[in-house]
Amino acid sequence: MHTVNLGILAHIDAGKTSLTERLLHAAGVIDEIGSVDDGSTQTDSLALERQRGITIKSAVVSFVVDDIAVNLIDTPGHPDFIAEVERVLGVLDGAVLVVSAVEGVQAQTRILLRTLRRLGIPTLIFANKIDRRGATYDQVLQGISTKLTPATVPMGRLRDPGTPGADFTLFDGADAEFTTRATEVLADHDDGFLTEWLDAGTALPHPRIRRELAAQTKRALVHPVYFGSAATGAGVGPLIAGIRELLPTADGDANGPLSGTVFKVERGPAGEKIAYARMFSGTLHTRDRLRFRGDDAEKVTAIDVFDRGAAVHRASVAAGEIGVLRGLAGVQIGDAIGESRPGTTHRFAPPTLETVVFPRRRADLGALHLALTQLAEQDPLIDLRQDDVRQEISVSLYGEVQKEVIQSTLAEEHGIDVGFRETTTICIERPTGTGASVEMIGKGGNPFLAGIGLRVQPHSGVDFRLEIELGSLPSAFVKAVEESARETLLQGIHGWRVTDCLVTMTYSHYLARQSHAHGTFDKSMSSTAGDFRNLTPLVLMSALQESGTEVSEPLHRFHLELPADALGTVLPVLARLRAAPGTTTMRGSSCLLEGEIPAARVYELQQQLPGLTRGEGVLDSAFDRYEPVRGAIQARPRTDRNPLDRKEYLLRLRVAGR
CATH class of the missing domain: 3.30.70.870 (Elongation Factor G (Translational Gtpase), domain 3)
Structure with missing residues (x-):
């Protein structure tokens, strides 16, 4: 049996948790469909999820379609929990992006599909709530094409939208509407298919179009669009058929080298850690030992694998499957099981x-x-x-x-x-120039048996390099300096994390291991790693003071849709919030305004927008970059021993050493 690890993603309230319930019911996993409002769904288990009717933590359930086992991962829709979505993306074979047929494309929908396309994750689009008043077909398709991507293929026609009897039926080979649209979209992404179409001089056979549609969907080039209702079940059957036909199954050799990723960690009733892992290669067995960091290996004491809606005890979890692992006290989200995989960097911006x-x-x-x-x-x-x-x-x-x-x-x-x-x-800090500092043993009030010289300068990312002669300093001391330097850079001159900085060690001196005559080792006469670790912050901060740092704040790029007659009211507010409007595109009685705004002012804009636009304004914003702070620089209170104040730093070290 093949496996598909499928993510359900959406803007909040688009109905993805309800769709999850309907899929489980259609597959025969549950007898009764749970309600988000009643807090009786399979995947929203937290009390707050049930109270608020929102998904906060990702959850895994499973069902079977013919010969395919689907591990379905329900993810949060609220942008505050985008980190939970990020962890899931790296373990997916495909995704269903849920759009409301009433509200259409919303802010989070754009962010999600941009990310899915960037990562090359095959994605189907499901327009939910066709039975709700205000549901549309043409407008939703237009919104998807203009706001998300034109690389979409509608898979059927909608009947009686906005009524309880709304239904969705798939196009077949006789539908010229499907043949024309699908052929044009597919030809845009494959020159060979384009040539085949032109050489034929007529419409290509329906089976050939379906094969090409499946191939391009699996390559994340195009996105089939389905309509339906999680509430009534309309359109869910065609969607399930699309999952089976158009999305790729998990690859990976169960007999290959062990490789997997931990994407979720939770605590059990007794406080024990429970890890969720996607296996990409090999097979993990109970009693196998895993090493995540350090030298100590931990034993897997139990494994659950998802099967037809439930997690069942198994002796192993193989490539393509998701396992629930117990016994790993030191496991953390993002840990690799066996061989690590490339491409595990953040897909979304860090919290600001x-x-x-x-x-x-x-x-x-x-x-x-x-x-x-x-x-x-x-x-x-x-x-x-x-x-x-x-x-x-x-x-x-x-x-x-x-x-x-x-x-x-x-x-x-x-x-x-x-x-x-x-x-x-x-905020963050960046060095604005080059600065250097040196501390020598026994000079300038240096109380440590360590000599260190450091130079800092602008750089892409944070890096540590050596200009001292290799072997001139024991590797343990070099490691102590690097670790201490990286820790020190977490709080710069103004207290913010220092980024884009190259730290170079230019000088070193140490006293070799010594002892009194016929005595034991005496650390008062010999350098230790602690000497280098404790001296590094003083040298590094002195170098940073010489180089100077610039504090930068996070800047969001925004897209704001609003009535055209509200533009004159909104622009002065944007100016007061230090936003920089860019292009304005008129669309009949509405307009799309793009620009940049400090992250600190996004929430204030969100609060004022309904009153400024009669409730019609839609704001979509996402982190773009860091920009130097204009005006007064806000300092962040320090949480370290404050190496900017030498006297205070040394005093705290002495107190801590007592």
């Missing part, structure tokens, strides 16, 4: 907001840190920052809804009541 989380009861501070650490294991982009001086913990965010999720999770799962400070924007 952060806030301080504080316990309502001071006595819960320690428990809060432990609980947030566990949450960060399940969502690495939470990125905790512990400030021991102020006794504060900061977390990074994509948006305000994440606060509610964190607050609810901490209360329900850990019994901790928390509050939040004001959300702030995460």
Whole structure:
């Protein structure tokens, strides 16, 4: 039996969780369809998911279509949880992108299809809610073509849209509408097919068009479009047939070298880690040992594999399958099982907001840190920052809804009541020039038995290089300097993470291992890795001060659709929010405005937009790049020992060493 690992993606409220329920029901996995409103669906298991009717965590279910096993992964639609979607993309064979036939293409829909196309993930488009008042056919197809991609092929016709009896029937070989549209789109992406069509001098046979459609869909060149209703089941049968015919099945050799990826980690009832992994090659067995980092290998104690809607115990999980693994206490999201695979970089922008989380009861501070650490294991982009001086913990965010999720999770799962400070924007620092600093043993108040010279300069990415003679410094000391330098760059002169910086070690000196006569090793006479680790922040920050740094803030590119007569009202607001409008395209009584806006002002624009546009404005924004801050530079409170203040830094080191 072949396997397809299928992602269901959509803008919030487009109906993807309801579609998941309908697919499971159509395949005979469940007898009764659950309701998002009632909180009875198979994939929304968190209390907050059931309360709010939104998906927060990805969930895996399965069903069988003829000889194909489908592992279906339901993903969040709210943009605040885009990191959860990101982790799923790397394990998919194909995707279904759900669009509302009432609202049409929405902001998150654009971001998702752009990403799916960039990654080459074969995708079908399903226009849901054809039974709802306001559902359309031509307008939705036009919106998909103009706002998403023209490389689409409608797969059938819609009858009685906007009524409870709305239905969708597939085109067949006699439909000239399908033949013409499909042939033109397919010819745009394959010169050989174009030549075949021109040589024929007439319409190509329907089976030939279907074969080419399947081939190009599997190469993510074109996207078949289906219509239907998850509520009534209309159009779901044709969609299932499309999944079977048009999407590729998982490849990979079950007897090949072991290779897989962990894309989700959660905690079981007893607090144990449970890892979800997609296998790309080889077979993983219970009692096999895996090494993720360091020298210690961990044993897989149990494996579940998804089969017809349920996770069942198996002795192994093979290439193409998704397994639920237990016994791996040190596993983290993104870990490779066996051989690592290329292309595991972020598909979406990192979070650009952060806030301080504080316990309502001071006595819960320690428990809060432990609980947030566990949450960060399940969502690495939470990125905790512990400030021991102020006794504060900061977390990074994509948006305000994440606060509610964190607050609810901490209360329900850990019994901790928390509050939040004001959300702030995460900036970065970049060196603006070249700076250098040197500390020598026994000179200039250097209390460490280490000599270090470092030079910093602008660079693409963060890198560490050596200009000292190879072998002149023990490798353990070099490693200590590099690790300390990278850690120090997490907080630059203004407290922000330093990026695009090359650190070069230009000088080194150490005292070889020594001891008193007939005595044991004496670290007061000999250099240690700790000497180099502790001296590095002082040298590096001194070099950064000489080079200077520029603070940059995240900038979003936005697309704003609004009534044409509201443009004059919106433009002054955009100016006040420091947005830079770009091109304006008129579309009858509406217009599309594109431009750039600081990430810090996006939420404010979202809040004001309904009142400015009579509720008709649609905003789509996504991180684009970092730009230098204009005006006053906001400093970020430091959470380290503050190597910018030599006296304070050395004092804290002494206190910590007692």
